[in-house]
Amino acid sequence: NAGVMQNPRHLVRRRGQEARLRCSPMKGHSHVYWYRQLPEEGLKFMVYLQKENIIDESGMPKERFSAEFPKEGPSILRIQQVVRGDSAAYFCASSPTHNSNQPQHFGDGTRLSIL
Amino acid sequence: ILNVEQSPQSLHVQEGDSTNFTCSFPSSNFYALHWYRWETAKSPEALFVMTLNGDEKKKGRISATLNTKEGYSYLYIKGSQPEDSATYLCAQHPNNLFFGTGTRLTVIP
Numbered sequence: 001n002a003g004v005m006q007n008p009r010h011l012v013r014r015r016g017q018e019a020r021l022r023c024s025p026m027k028g029h030s031h032v033y034w035y036r037q038l039p040e041e042g043l044k045f046m047v048y049l050q051k052e053n054i055i056d057e058s059g060m061p062k063e064r065f066s067a068e069f070p071k072e073g074p075s076i077l078r079i080q081q082v083v084r085g086d087s088a089a090y091f092c093a094s095s096p097t098h099n100s101n102q103p104q105h106f107g108d109g110t111r112l113s114i115l
Numbered sequence: 116i117l118n119v120e121q122s123p124q125s126l127h128v129q130e131g132d133s134t135n136f137t138c139s140f141p142s143s144n145f146y147a148l149h150w151y152r153w154e155t156a157k158s159p160e161a162l163f164v165m166t167l168n169g170d171e172k173k174k175g176r177i178s179a180t181l182n183t184k185e186g187y188s189y190l191y192i193k194g195s196q197p198e199d200s201a202t203y204l205c206a207q208h209p210n211n212l213f214f215g216t217g218t219r220l221t222v223i224p
């Protein structure tokens with residue numbers, strides 16, 4: 001039973017380019033969460049999606065960041081016109097329900113470096 | 116935003132020693148308390164989900180307790196081994212996970 005798959009593991013972009021991070025949840029999981037770990041900081045919630053819907057994007061920067069979870073295919077976190085401050089590790093997690101008693105299952109993350 | 120704090124920030128123990136660390140959270144509004152273990156270059160791995168005051172959970176040499184009235188949870192590791200070296204995260208889960216900054220444990224052989 002494959003776990004949460006994130007790709008790429010490492011992504012290097014120049015300032016101004018776009019970054020696309022992909023996350024395939026565990027089989028049977030329809031709830032996806034994105035978290036970011038900035039250097040020297042802890043994991044911070046960004047956005048919670050259910051198939052085709054953004055449920056909570058309260059942790060997402062207002063500009064340049066967007067997320068989707070289409071009916072078919074992986075969830076995508078998209079960062080437009082990247083800046084140095086976007087350099088971070090981005091983690092995706094999934095769960096079968098949104099019950100707070102349910103643990104979330106994490107992927108290995110995408111390390112984004114901005115030159 | 117929930118204020119979840121963990122202490123100590125880092126800890127070095129000798130192999131075989133037992134150890135414990137703390138997760139503090141606001142007692143006024145309690146949500147499920149999650150513990151995760153996070154090894155370097157790997158993904159966070161769920162250890163426990165605790166929901167009731169007085170809960171105690173155990174997995175092998177690792178156990179956790181919960182006090183929702185005073186707003187803390189303890190994680191205990193008995194007879195630490197080098198493979199226990201990791202960052203231990205706790206989080207509150209109202210609608211998503213609000214993490215503390217973690218306790219980084221290093222077990223010295």
